[in-house]
Amino acid sequence: MINALDVAMTRRIGEFELDVAFTVESGISVLFGPSGAGKSLTLALIAGLLRPDTGTIEINGQAVTDCAQRLYVSTQQRRVGMVFQDGLLLPHRSVLDNVALAVRQARGRRARRAIALSWLERVGADSFADRRPRSLSGGERQRVALARGLAGEPALVLLDEPLSALDASVRAELRGLIRDVIISTGLPALLVTHDAVEADELGDHIIAFEAGRVTGRRTVDRPADADAEARRDVPSSDEPS
């Protein structure tokens, strides 16, 4: 069986050395560990925003980084969808435009906007599609960022502490949404967090990080019914509403 992600790489930044090897299968995998463990750095390397010093990264069995072969597939061509901690929505574009720009599977502005709107509906953000990001609350911004990360039908979804900048009540609300929407798409996802509750609630597999090393791995026991419920509740990506 082909893994969604195979990583074996090193990267040194000053005194800090990242040296990790792990795989990601279907479902949501969580990189869990304290701040400064190298989790976000790992995500940036997988997304191609940075280059490792040595090693390889494969997405769906396709090498996107191979330092020995000097192979570095650009971020644009990796087909990863990324959700950042602060959303990082483009401030000069409307919410709808932010998501429409990420749609890769359709040509033409109208078609892209229609797909974008269907994604905004799925995350409950369609009511502020015409607004600018700066007028949104933190929770609203992260809903849009989630829609944008998924709208391009990526091969892998990367979420870099998507809830850490939010209030506790909003965090709890968005945890359920993130898991339901991602599971409903069937896309593999890799999420970074330092919050143990978040890791257990969102993840199917937990990969523990500490000081730039993988220190453990476990699978979360989760009733199969819960995900089946999520798939029923949220329309599939083939049927945009």
Add this chain to the structure above:
Amino acid sequence: MERWREVAQTLGPKQKLTITVATVIVGLGLGFGLAHLFAGAIAYWGVVSGPFFTTVRVAVPATLIAGILGIASGYGLAKGRFPGRDVLESLGSLPIILPPTVVGFYLLEVLSPGTQVGGFLTRVVGHDLVYNVDGCIVAAAVAAFPFCMRAARSAIEGVDPLLEQSARTMGLAQWRVALLVTLPLARRGIASGLTIGSARALGEYGATLMVGGDINGKTRTMSLAILDAFTTPEKNTMLLILVLMAVAAMTGVGLLGRSRS
């Protein structure tokens, strides 16, 4: 209006009188100024129109050329990782530092059909690039270029690189990131450079004189015509028109920079 009424109610009688008198004086001044301008424009239009249209024919394309080249080179300097970037910026900024006549001298050396480069350019373009409007456009563009380049570099460097990274993860190619993210986010700084550049192109004098000459009806811009008309009454009209053109150009480009914000 409500707000103004509220403000008016807080003023005492002396303050109200002062504001009224000041408004009348300023209004009369503006009225007489405008009347003088229009009267002058009508009376001397035959003399003023030629330099006016030549200035427009020179300043508009010069600003466009300097803007496009300035933004492109500013982007290259901001994003490129190559040695000698700062030296290149200094070279590009020389027209700010050098006296305009020196810039004109070098331009004349480069553009004259008698020189190797000038001969090549003359063959490419199909006609001489000196002592005509094309030469004036080149001179004005060279004078405006450094302002556009430096402002663009500074504005582009000020764009949050994380926003550009997020755009790359959306699958946008590098040129689309530049056009859809970087340049729109840097537009205010770029517009400010274009504003100063356009003002420089409007008022260019020394280099234009050396490259274009001061040929009445052909290369005589407002700046040159003002010197020629220094002892005649139409100079006041031309001065006012030039000031209005500069204000209009600066306001227009400034508004462009603020639009969609």
